Amino acid sequence: MSERTKQLLDRLEREHTLSLDEYAALLRGWTHEDAAYAAEKARRACDRVYGDAVYIRGLIEVSNICRNDCLYCGIRRSNRNCTRYRLTADQIMSCCREGYALGFRTFVLQGGETGESDIDAVCALVLSIKAEFPDCAVTLSLGEYPTEAYQAMFDAGGDRYLLRHETADRAHYQSLHPPDMSFDHRMQCLYDLKRIGFQVGCGFMVGSPGQTVETLAQDLKFVETFAPAMCGIGPFIPHKDTPFGGEPAGSVELTLYLLSILRLIRPALLLPATTALGTLRPDGREQGMLAGANVVMPNLSPPDAREKYTLYNGKLYSGAESAQHLAELKQRMSAIGLRVVTDRGDAKSG
Template identity: 55%
Template sequence: MTDLKNLIIRLKNDHILEKKDFIRLLEGLPGDSESAELLGEEARRTARNRFGRKIYIRGLIEFTNYCRNDCYYCGIRCGNRHADRYRLSPAEILDCCRAGYDLGFRTFVLQGGEDMTYNDDMMAALIADIRQSYPDCAITLSVGERRRETYQKWFDAGANRYLLRHETANPRHYQKLHPPSLSSEHRKHCLRELKAIGYQTGTGFMVGSPYQTTENLAEDLQFIHDLQPEMIGIGPFIPHADTPFRDFPAGTVEQTLYLIRILRLMQPDALIPSTTALGTIHPQGREMGILSGANVVMPNLSPVRVREKYLLYDHKICTGEEAAECRDCLNHRLEAIGYHIVTDRGDFIPTKKGEENHV
């Protein structure tokens, strides 16, 4: 058995590698098709053992593209004077939830920039309204770095999950992607606070971001292992024309799929989306992500009139589809590769050794 295949089997059994071994694996896979295929087979088998052929859907509501931060890679950064800004009202957000519920969605993801117009109390009231109207649904927030008191208030109001990508675990690399006002340590601190409060917590990183090294990716994998998040979201870096990184190349499908496979073996029970970004850089990107071990897709419930305004990167897909069209299209595409969308919440439930997880 080759060295890379031994690393894959060890990763499957131990769920972690040393940093130097992650580097060897990531650098060796592109030139070793047999090992890359073995990694894919093991990741796919692991996901099917835990979840069968079920794919969970989350209804994404992109409710504001205002942001106080100026991250160098992001299309809705505050420094982008060309962005067409918008905010959805609480009533409009509730309308999105209502439409999504009727379509079978049982998780709503409220995503936006760090827009302080939605203050602690306003968000808490909105969360409480969603919780009262849809008690059987999970409420996920993705609105960036806030104080622990804020996170606690929203948790108490009824939020269940929180998504906060760490973007890169290496502080020096982090500073190359963000303005001096932001720090890697503070973002990691927020993630630990979220877990301590009781949120099902998601993190992740961009694949192929500017200045990223294989060593950075190995550090990301080790950070995720240490954090033990319930959700892991990764996707390829895609440049936006109105950012300082407009001329940098996009991340690749190949490397993104390798990392999804590695993450599935690292955390067999994790909720891992096959992202819109992956579908943007390849016509079958989301299907390829599912076949690499991902088990979540996130159709867009936002009003069509604002979809093209929430552009973190260029050429984003599905900006002109109604929610029902988006869901039906994804369902047909997944059925074509042998999977099917399920309408339950798909909560994270760790599997006992020797058992399968079919939540």
């Protein structure tokens, strides 16, 4: 590895900050030796804060109905080949009961954007989950809403909110989204969520069409300055029924390197090894953990819903991706020296 890269990674480990140009330098011409060096540091940094714990989140994909038309997403409103569904409150509560019995203490309610008309239903659902499972955290990942709606969700008992920014570069954002979606509004939502008191998660795709070293550097600088509790990144994977259906998938290796860099930027970050990693590489989740991740989100959704929530081609939802196969996940984590814990898994300081 180059002496320059080593110096930058060493300084990032110590100071948790670099300039935009220095982040770009880390990503320009990086090697496997660079990634291995960063991963070793990142795993050590994670261990200092969280030990060998791997936090599990029970993912419930509540609906694939979406008003947005993002160019990369399989559930975009223009996709006529998408079979739409919406889980009832009873179905979602049933998923939570099954998850609680399996040991999950965080439930992630994820779905397409449906607008303000669903706010009352979302709040009622959060209230029900918190009433029946008071020792559990509820994470929402339902897209952009007005500040008042986020406040209502928080007042109902929502603990965390995931809203991936997808890219911190304005021009790149607009190239991935239709004209009716606004980069400024997406960013404002993130700051609103943080001000309200949610533990906020952001995130970005790796290898999305038009992405450059400079745009990735902006993502890293944004995570550094925004200081989220969580950050979810994964390789871009095309969906056949989108305008980007013929584009190549993002790099697993670059994603792993970026996971390590993110851990060095924020040692206490809750950092998932995403489904997309496991989709592109059989040991993707394990490699993510060795690169510094500490969260996995097995799927608690009803099996027929999992088949319909197709954000990209080949999305995994069975085997160790399934909450019902938690024993397999525990075995796979144990094989790399880590331990799945029954815990809310809140962000720590450090």
